[in-house]
Every structure is written in C-alpha cells, then in structure tokens.
Amino acid sequence: MQIAIATTAIDNVPFVGTEHGLIPSLKRHGIEAEFVIWDDECIDWSRYDAVLVRSIWNYHEKPQIFLDWLSSLESQSIPVANKPDILRWNMDKRYLRDLAVHNIPTLPTVWVEDSCKTSLLTILETNTWQEAVIKPTVSNSAINTWRTDIASAKSDQARFEALMQRKRVMVQQFAPQIATGEYSFLFFGGTFSHLVLKKPAENAYFVQAEYGGTTTLIDAIEAHYVEQAEDILSAATQIIGHTPTYARVDVIDDGGTLVLMELELIEPELFLLTDDITQRCADAVASDLYANDLHL
Template identity: 40%
Template sequence: MTDIALATSADLPSLIDDDADFVAALRDRGADPEPVVWSDESVAWGDYDAVVVRSIWDYYRHPEAFAAWVDRLDTASSAVWNPPATLRWNGHKRYLRDLAERGIPVLETEYVERGTDVALADVFDARGWDEAVVKPAVSAGAFETKRIPKGDADAEQDWLSDLLARRDVLIQRYAPEIVRGELSLVYFDGEYSHAVRKEPERGDFRVQSEHGGRVAAASPRAEIKAQGRRVVEAVTAELNGERPLYARVDGIERDGTFRLIEVELVEPELFFRADPDAAGRLADALVGRL
C-alpha cells in the first residue's frame, strides 16, 4: 500500500472538509493517505512514499519555518507534489513578473522590495492609476491587503511604509471586474478539470469566504480554459519542464482576455465540491506519477 502524507496546518489537523472526497478517492485506488501537520518537527517525511501539500494555510505567517520545511522535503526520499522548487518559486508573488515576461497577461503590478522608500502617491502618478490593491508578496487569504483609491494615498503612506519595513510588497492596479467575480480554473497534470467563480460581498473586493465571499461552480468558455492552460504551460517552462500536479489559475476576464491575478501551486483550495469527479481526477493524476 502506498503511504501518502497530506500536509496540513496545526489549525486544520484533519484537512478541510472539501478534501474528504480526495482522501476517499485515494483510498479507492489502494493508497493510504494521512493528514500530517507540516510544522510538526517530529515528522519523518521520508517515511512516506509521497507528500502532497494541501491545507498548510498558515505557512505565510512563518516564512523561515516554511523555508526550512521545504528544504527538509527536498532532502527526503519521498516524492513531493508540488515539488520543493515549485513551492519556493510560487511562495513569493514575484513569480507574476516571470510569467508576464513569458507573455502571460497579468494585472498591472509594481513590485517593491522590503526596505524600499516608495511614495504611494508617486506610484499612482507614474502609472496613471485611480485605485490600487496593496498586498505582501508572501501572503494568502487577503492577509494585510488593502484597496486604496488615489485620493487616500497620502493617508495610507504610513501603513505602506510599515508594511515595507517588514515585507516585500505588490502594488496592483485595482481590477473593477472583480465585483462580477474572480474565476478559479483548476488543472491537474496540465489538463483542465473544473472551475468556480468567487464573488465578493457587496461593497468589498476580497473573494475569500472569511471576508464574506461566495463560491459557485462555473463553466468558462473554451477560450478562457485554453488561456488558463497557457498559464500552466508558462509555469512549466519557467520550472524547467516540471509540470505542476495541481494548479489553480485565478483571474478576471477583460475584453475577452483572461488576466491573471495569481496562480496557486502551494496550498490552493481545489473546490472538489464543484465537480463530483474532480477528486478522482487528481487521485488518478497522483497515482499515475507514483
């Protein structure tokens, strides 16, 4: 029997409810999946045949511990998905610049390194933006994220300066299309599986459920699916041919073009509940790699 560690966080020791179908699908295929807390330093990761990163949703709050854990995975005998090199690359949102250089339409972004003295008003003026979203380059779940109109730039400068004292930062042009929902396209082993649309609460821009966001199954047009697949192909090229086992491609549609907000390769919620066959597709892709 194949022993598979499903890496999770201390707050979610039994994984999230949405992963139950994936666990069942692995068992149906003769594997023995076990939720294991990533930050538990007593775990011998090499004792497992494979490690699949799932709900390690607190990793961005512990960047040094996360980096050390990825290093341990890199030296373990287990197969790891997504692999350590992918986790390192995708864990910092500068990867968006790499994908933009490969021709992927990405939201307009200013990348600012920690410790840099940047005036938010100057960014608005130089870019010609009316509104922006500011976020840490290592984050999840809208952590320390703000939507800031141009007129509030001076009032928010101290907040930005404090954030920059601690973290690398992204300043992105606000996408008004987000009020109609953000598309999440899910790909397993490079193939489209399913999609959901995440809609923010009225008056908000954050689509996460903890901020009032709603999720529903979606049926994107074939061209949008193809554009999402091009994102996965660009990721694969950037990672020297290492195709992600799982990828969630998040973005908005503007003038018929899918514009990338993020591609989630570390610990994305995969919304198995949106498609009854989705968990089986990922289980088949995983077992096919073992």
C-alpha cells in the same frame, strides 16, 4: 504506498475541509493517505513514501520554516507534490514578473524594492492609477492586503511604510472587474478539470469566503477561455520545468481576455465539490507517484 497529506492545524487538528474524499479516492489506486499537520515538529516524515502538499495556509507566516521543511523532505528523498522547486518559485508573487515576460496578461504592478523610500501617492500619480491594491509578495488569503486611492494614499503612507519594514511589497492597479467575480480554473496533471466563479460580497472586493465571498461551480465554459488558462499554465510549466500535479489559475475577464491575478501552486482550495472532481485529483496524484514523476 503510504502518503501524508500536509495541511494546517485548526484547534490542533489537521484541517480537511472539502478534501476528505481524497482518502477513499487515493485508496482505489492502492495509496493509503492521512492528513498530517505540516509544521508539527513531532512528525517523522520518513514514515511516508510521499507528501502531498495541501492546505498549509500558514506557510507565509513562517517562510523560512517552510523552506527548511522542503529541504528536509528533499534530504530524505521523500517525493513531494507539488515538487519543491515549484513551491519555492510560487511562494513569492514575483513569479508574476516571470509570467509577464512570457506574454501572460497580468495586472500593472509596481514591485517595491527592499528598503526603498517610496511614496504611495507618487506610485499612483506616476502610473495614473485612481485606485490600487497593496499586498506583501509572500502572503495568502488577502492577509495584509488593502485598497487605496488617490484621495487616501497620503494618509495610508504610514501603514505602507510599516508593511515595507516587515515584508517585500507590491502595488497593483485595482481591477474593477473583480466586482463581477474572479474565475478559478482548476487543473490536475496539467489537464483542465473544472471552473469556479468566486464573487465578493456587495460593495467588497475580497472573494474569499471569510470576507463574505461566494463560490459557484460553473458547468459550461467557452473553449477559448479554457485555452487561455491552459496557456498560462503552459508558460509556468516552461519556466519551472515541471507540470504541476495540481494548479489553480485565478483570473478576471477583461473583455474576453483573461488577466492573471494569481497562479496558485502551493495550497489553493481545489474546490473538490463532487466525487468526480475528487477522483480526478486523486488520479493525477497517483499517476505522478507511480510514474516516479515526483521523485527527487
């Protein structure tokens, strides 16, 4: 079996990062794999028996091309992990509304409708928020995301309106717990694998490494936290009708209750930091492939 690991291009070379170990780990299952640039128009995807979607970090910059790519793979009956239906549902952060309906704790959010004449200051005052975070509903890596407060909301209005003209926008109450870190629960084949703590730099609130954030693999975690993360993934599985091959549940700890920040099912960093973790990921991919779970 020959599969493509879809990734983005860095200096015209497929990005691999911490996932280089997937190649030998998949080979143990009789699966030959190679990293392929997902938006390279010269790629003949029919050469592959399946596609594993990984670090396609720029998909949000070209969402229609991404959707067309998925449709093309479907039309060729090429299995995809995660499944295209999962990817479509997860690409817009309005999936958080679906999860909230299933009683998953999420941050208080105002979803700004298209062409809505909205005052940023009014949003904060109406919801009695002192601080908020503005972001597009289709984005990643904190791109076009910023923090505002009661004092600066009026001066941020022009920036807010400019973003609304280009993208659907959401405004979330700022969560001060982010200062102590965001927890990422990693699941392969619906089973909990490992936990990572991502912490922002001092006096910052972005946890991504490119903004100075740090990452620590956590060895021990209380069972009730894992159970809450499992509940989040279970709710998503009920909504989308499939168990994701891979999933990352990003949360903050609010006094023992996990509050969902993001459920990453498209291109999350999976933190394949050890050989054992990498093999668990490869095992889940192989299991889904050989069980025909990925077939359309």
